[in-house]
Amino acid sequence: MHFRRQSVMNALIQEQKKRIASGEEINCYIDFLLSEGKTTLTEKQIGMLVWETIIEASDTTMITTEWAMYELAKNPKCQDRLYHEIQNVCGAEKIKEEHLPQLPYLNAVFHETIRKYSPAPVIPLRYAHEDTQIGGYYIPAGSEIAVNIYGCNMDKKLWENPEEWKPERFLDGKYDSMDLHKTMAFGAGKRSCAGALQAVLDSIYHDWQSSTRI
Numbered sequence: 001m002h003f004r005r006q007s008v009m010n011a012l013i014q015e016q017k018k019r020i021a022s023g024e025e026i027n028c029y030i031d032f033l034l035s036e037g038k039t040t041l042t043e044k045q046i047g048m049l050v051w052e053t054i055i056e057a058s059d060t061t062m063i064t065t066e067w068a069m070y071e072l073a074k075n076p077k078c079q080d081r082l083y084h085e086i087q088n089v090c091g092a093e094k095i096k097e098e099h100l101p102q103l104p105y106l107n108a109v110f111h112e113t114i115r116k117y118s119p120a121p122v123i124p125l126r127y128a129h130e131d132t133q134i135g136g137y138y139i140p141a142g143s144e145i146a147v148n149i150y151g152c153n154m155d156k157k158l159w160e161n162p163e164e165w166k167p168e169r170f171l172d173g174k175y176d177s178m179d180l181h182k183t184m185a186f187g188a189g190k191r192s193c194a195g196a197l198q199a200v201l202d203s204i205y206h207d208w209q210s211s212t213r214i
């Protein structure tokens, strides 16, 4: 996997190097990394940084959007409700960030999708540096802990009919605002998702652009 990842990243980076060599420089992340590569970053580090961006930023939002579109296509009533909500608020205009607070159903579709289809079903491992007690479990120093958020989000004790995709569970009055954190789709603690806000915006924009094409 490591070899394939490095090969794909090298190919992508080579294309960008060719662009830069042809004199076409852009003020963007890869150009910054390559200019740092001359002094502080190794080729391997640049490869990992580019991969990280693809996996953490693009892959997650794309997967979320695809599952949302899949569920909307299977649930015409939800699709109509979302379509009308967007039409009422935005009309022929493109959806803008300031519209988002007026689009509770779109928000509910997003949260329900990351609950049922979290793109990171098991969050990155945590390492216990010292003996710890958590949630009634004793965790000896040196253990690695994998939190299965998919399992938590399918837990019948925490969610009503968890296997059902039902955005309504995230509508006003039907949920506690802490439920938005209950999915833990962005992980938790100091290393939680650095792009959570960006992700909400990206996925919602994609949903909208795709929903106009259904």
Ligand code: HEM
Binding pocket: 056, 057, 058, 060, 061, 064, 114, 118, 119, 120, 123, 124, 184, 185, 186, 187, 188, 189, 190, 191, 192, 193, 194, 195, 196, 198, 199, 200, 202, 203
């Ligand atoms: C639906 C979309 C997304 C989901 C569900 C998601 C989920 C996650 C999860 C579960 C983690 C691990 C958190 C932990 O270990 O506690 C993570 C880390 C991270 N995410 Fe996201 N993510 C999404 C989108 C994005 C976007 C759009 C960006 C960038 C703009 C991003 C950047 C990052 C970064 C940089 C980290 C590593 C943070 C660190 O290690 O300190 N993510 N994400």
